[in-house]
Amino acid sequence: MMLTRILSGDFPRSRILALSLLIVLAGLALAPFLFPGARALNVAATICIFILLVASYDLLLGYTGIVSFAHTMFYGIGAYGVGLSLYKVGPTWGAVFMGLTIAVIVSLALALVIGLFSLRVKAIFYAMITLAVASAFAVLASQLSDFTGGEDGRTFSVPEVLRPGFRLIEAEVFGTAINGKLITYYLVFFTALALFLLLLRVVNSPFGRVLQAIRENDFRAEALGYRTVVYRTLANCLSAVTATLAGALMALWLRYAGPQTTLSFTIMMDILLIVVIGGMGTLYGAAIGSALFILAQNYLQALMRQASDGLTAVPVLANLLHPDRWLLWLGVLFVLSVYYFPTGIVGKLRNLKRS
Amino acid sequence: MGLTIRFGGHVAVNNVSAEFSPGTLTAIVGPNGAGKTTYFNLISGQLPASSGSVKLYGEEVTHLGAAQRTRRGIGRAFQLTNLFPNLTVLENVRLAVQNRAGLGLNILSLWSDHVEVIEKAEHFLHRVALGDRRDEIASALPHGDKRKLEVAILLALEPDIFMFDEPTAGMSADEVPVVLELIHQMKEQGDKTILLVEHKMDVVRSLADRIIVLHNGYLVADGDPAEVMGSPIVQEAYLGMGVADNV
Numbered sequence: 001m002m003l004t005r006i007l008s009g010d011f012p013r014s015r016i017l018a019l020s021l022l023i024v025l026a027g028l029a030l031a032p033f034l035f036p037g038a039r040a041l042n043v044a045a046t047i048c049i050f051i052l053l054v055a056s057y058d059l060l061l062g063y064t065g066i067v068s069f070a071h072t073m074f075y076g077i078g079a080y081g082v083g084l085s086l087y088k089v090g091p092t093w094g095a096v097f098m099g100l101t102i103a104v105i106v107s108l109a110l111a112l113v114i115g116l117f118s119l120r121v122k123a124i125f126y127a128m129i130t131l132a133v134a135s136a137f138a139v140l141a142s143q144l145s146d147f148t149g150g151e152d153g154r155t156f157s158v159p160e161v162l163r164p165g166f167r168l169i170e171a172e173v174f175g176t177a178i179n180g181k182l183i184t185y186y187l188v189f190f191t192a193l194a195l196f197l198l199l200l201r202v203v204n205s206p207f208g209r210v211l212q213a214i215r216e217n218d219f220r221a222e223a224l225g226y227r228t229v230v231y232r233t234l235a236n237c238l239s240a241v242t243a244t245l246a247g248a249l250m251a252l253w254l255r256y257a258g259p260q261t262t263l264s265f266t267i268m269m270d271i272l273l274i275v276v277i278g279g280m281g282t283l284y285g286a287a288i289g290s291a292l293f294i295l296a297q298n299y300l301q302a303l304m305r306q307a308s309d310g311l312t313a314v315p316v317l318a319n320l321l322h323p324d325r326w327l328l329w330l331g332v333l334f335v336l337s338v339y340y341f342p343t344g345i346v347g348k349l350r351n352l353k354r355s
Numbered sequence: 356m357g358l359t360i361r362f363g364g365h366v367a368v369n370n371v372s373a374e375f376s377p378g379t380l381t382a383i384v385g386p387n388g389a390g391k392t393t394y395f396n397l398i399s400g401q402l403p404a405s406s407g408s409v410k411l412y413g414e415e416v417t418h419l420g421a422a423q424r425t426r427r428g429i430g431r432a433f434q435l436t437n438l439f440p441n442l443t444v445l446e447n448v449r450l451a452v453q454n455r456a457g458l459g460l461n462i463l464s465l466w467s468d469h470v471e472v473i474e475k476a477e478h479f480l481h482r483v484a485l486g487d488r489r490d491e492i493a494s495a496l497p498h499g500d501k502r503k504l505e506v507a508i509l510l511a512l513e514p515d516i517f518m519f520d521e522p523t524a525g526m527s528a529d530e531v532p533v534v535l536e537l538i539h540q541m542k543e544q545g546d547k548t549i550l551l552v553e554h555k556m557d558v559v560r561s562l563a564d565r566i567i568v569l570h571n572g573y574l575v576a577d578g579d580p581a582e583v584m585g586s587p588i589v590q591e592a593y594l595g596m597g598v599a600d601n602v
Contacts, residue, residue, distance in 0.1 A: 008465055009465055009467050201463060201465070202462055202463070204465055204466060204467075205461055205462050205463060205464055205465065205466060206453050206458040206459060206460075206461045206462075206464065206466050206469065206472075207459065207460055207461055207462040208462075208466070209446070209449075209450065209453070209466050210450065210453075210459050212442070213439050213442065213450050216439040216440060216441055216442060217437065217438070217439050217440070219401075219437065220437050220438065220439060221439075221450075222420070222421045222422045223399070223401070223421050223422075223425060223431055223433075223437070224422075224425060224450055224451050224454050224508070224512065225422050225423075225425035225426045225451075225454040225455075225512070226422055226450075226454055226459055227420070227422040227423070228422070231459070234460075
């Protein structure tokens, strides 16, 4: 009963999926203790943030049927908002909240304007408009180098509690120091978890149901009395604010905000890939997809290096598995997954159960 | 000034003026391409009128979109079945009830907690004899059931003005009475305005209080069923034997 409330009645509906989700949840919750090392913790934090970022994108693409390329722009606004505020004002919580507030307001205003002006037009034009606005924003961020740090971005200090040098208690717990990095990790983890559950509630609310109706047949939704432009704009705003919060978390985690980590088109592509691989129109897809994708991105190369070294005797294979070819294999994985699981991992798992 | 809509040089509905009062069922007839569905689209707001106005209880609604007109009580069922294909039968109706209950913008409650909305949707499904198909996906229904679902959605909107666009088209003979009986009951209530586009003349004869005839976008006859059906112009226009362009 309690679980129904927390998951908003939206259960995984597949044993394998439920198990995978539990593994992801447990892995992330205990990451600092299970996988010691800066790299592993960085991967875990990135997964947490991407789950939130991709889930907020799925609200648009999977639930409402809106194709937008401006999602990294909102993500970037969050990162730059907090980053630049900390950079200019200094490492205080006040600066964090000021930056966050400004970022949320800017994101909301942009989402509202883009939404009202362009959600009336056909899907393809909307996608083009968001692409144009996002590109303009990325160029602006790198050109205003006195303010944003340009291509180099800005490195800044965070409030003392979040700094690696800070110790909450002197003793170590299970061999892990309780330091600022760990606190930052749990700030990221719990914020992402709470916002993910909030999104899960939104898509299972009466409002979320209307979004799905709009995706299915917007003409009919309008004839039922739902003003689709209002609903689309609201979905756009919600998605934008969540992406902004994800960006703010990323800035706090990296203690850096720059174009490559937030605004780049590569990240937009990654988000799209994860949504499709995980399964559109299901937030659990964002969780599974992000975990797999980020892990592959970080460890596929290492895995390939081992395989390549082990196969030095076989000339062609060793070359094919050379770590430099990792993008090729990621591409192959993507093509295969789209071909064999058009409904994504989650869709496939749920269908397994039905048949 | 009557309602007019032009598509380029083509005038699909040409200066049609009519008033519909509560408690009457008006049948709109005419050959294919006469402008009946387009006329419906102008009234329910799917198309903007090129000129003329639509008034509801004396109030101008011409500038309003389809969603706002629905909220003011103009309910519409479509000729070409127009459902949410991948949602369940129940969800198709529940969405209509939900809007009626004003819950669309409720963002933090659980949809399934609004039991009254679900029960009401089930009630409307029972009325069109679809109660036992509630969990099926709408696109998987046979044609006749899709038509019935279309009617259930219209009922669920609980409008003051019911607009049926060939509700029985393509239905098998044993399914037609379910829908006709519903329309009949609605008419018996006496306070609803019902507009019906229908090709089957026996249906029109049994239900209509008044008949409007459209031909090439013009209103060519309007009045008491017996009178209209008997007039030579209608015989000609409706049977498509002559061309009456400037009437």
